[in-house]
Amino acid sequence: MVKTHIKYTAAFLFLSAAGVFLTSCSKKKTLNIYTWTYYAPTDVVEAFEKEYDCDVVITEYDSNETMFLKLLYGGAGSFDIVFPSQDYVEILMNKNMLQPVNQELFTNKDKINPKILEKATYDPEMKYAVPYYFGASGISVNKTKVKGTYERTWNIFADPQFKGRASMMNDYREVIGDALKYKGFSVCTKNKSELKDACTHIQKYWKPNIVKFDAEGFGKDFANGNLWLCQGYAEVIYGEVPEEEWDEKIDFFIPESGGPSYLDSMCILKDSSQRDLATQFINYIHEPENYAKFLDFFRFPCFVNPEAEQYMETTPMYPASVLENCELKYYIGDNKKDYSDQWEKIIN
Known part of the structure; x- marks a missing residue:
């Protein structure tokens, strides 16, 4: 840009x-x-x-x-x-x-x-x-590759039909924030128990299906069919898929629970x-x-x-109304280390 x-x-x-x-x-x-x-x-x-x-x-x-x-x-x-x-x-x-x-x-x-x-x-x-x-990342599903139904929550990343075909951003506030929202916690929680609960869920249920954590190239991989499920910003996906294929290929949504914004x-x-x-x-x-x-x-x-x-x-x-339940990623100060330590365990 x-x-x-x-x-x-x-x-x-x-x-x-x-x-x-x-x-x-x-x-x-x-x-x-x-x-x-x-x-x-x-x-x-x-x-x-x-x-x-x-x-x-x-x-x-x-x-x-x-x-x-x-x-x-x-x-x-x-x-x-x-x-x-x-x-x-x-x-x-x-x-x-x-x-x-x-x-x-x-x-x-x-x-x-x-x-x-x-x-x-x-x-x-x-x-x-x-x-x-005001914006937020969301979930993109490649409708041309997925034939069955799927959960329209952040826990879609636990769905085995996406194993080896899913990616999430290389951004701990985004990924951990998604899990915190799914668990019903604040994306800015300073509660170490809540943070651990969310990160354990990522490691146990989401990570086995994720092929990579990527904040840049996922749009191209989605467009060419290598990825069927991506967490990321809509403009990255729509920017790579030809406009005449948008309706056929892209199902972009932000879960009703909201997410980090x-x-x-x-x-x-x-x-x-x-x-x-x-x-x-x-x-x-x-x-x-x-x-x-x-x-x-x-x-x-x-x-x-x-x-x-x-x-x-x-x-x-996507409609502006889906942003209403999204939560801003406020400055977390000294708790940043708690998040980064948990993130290192997830990606390594």
Whole structure:
């Protein structure tokens, strides 16, 4: 997901006859955005530049860890807006690396779904973090390969008909979170007994059928028929299977119990001198017509900004309603080691 939009507006004029060297530089403001790859719709960004007579420069990252380390070690002063996921919003807030959104300029505040703010317990009033996209991984079944019925819960990975044809992501918060949800526990539990119970279930019932833990190549393997059952993000599967085969081949669902989920938000960095322009960008994104263009590009469901749904021109990969029971993967602090220790036992 790579999209970089950079403009250089300085021009130089050399007047040799007068012996004068002049440099003509644009008086436009520049907004520097640090975000996930391909995450900002090009046409929306360009329209914002025109309306607010500014330049937008976008730099991309591929993980929250990459983003955070860059900001922590000298890069924070280079950017105005960043798009962290929920656990990193908490970290950035705790480290006093953000400044408040200008609420007077955030006139589209009422467009944000109250249900997502109930989940964003770290900042339900959007003082520092304005929700951008709420999503979750789910289950994909290759209908052309599976002839019988199957369980529509996370325990589908215990079904022997998928032995040697199943994969789960190489992500302990996702896989362990699925088992915790299946067991009726929180995906952020700090209870060691609950954590052990979920991980024992993975090892005993799921792992025997799983051919690999993979967060990148499962889409291709699903598309070519090597995998019949995958846990992962819908956009990876739909991105590899030709659109004319979607209905025939893909059964994507998120179990009724819900599962681990993420919420990427737009935040203004503390060192930014463009607070008002940054807030105006955030507000512009949440004009329903603009937000719909973002959703259309990925075929994402419309959960964060419900009014945008009426402007969408594509059908989402799955309905927004299935996200309601999903639980955000909050920052687990010192309990991270408990999860990683259990994960090592699972994958080794």
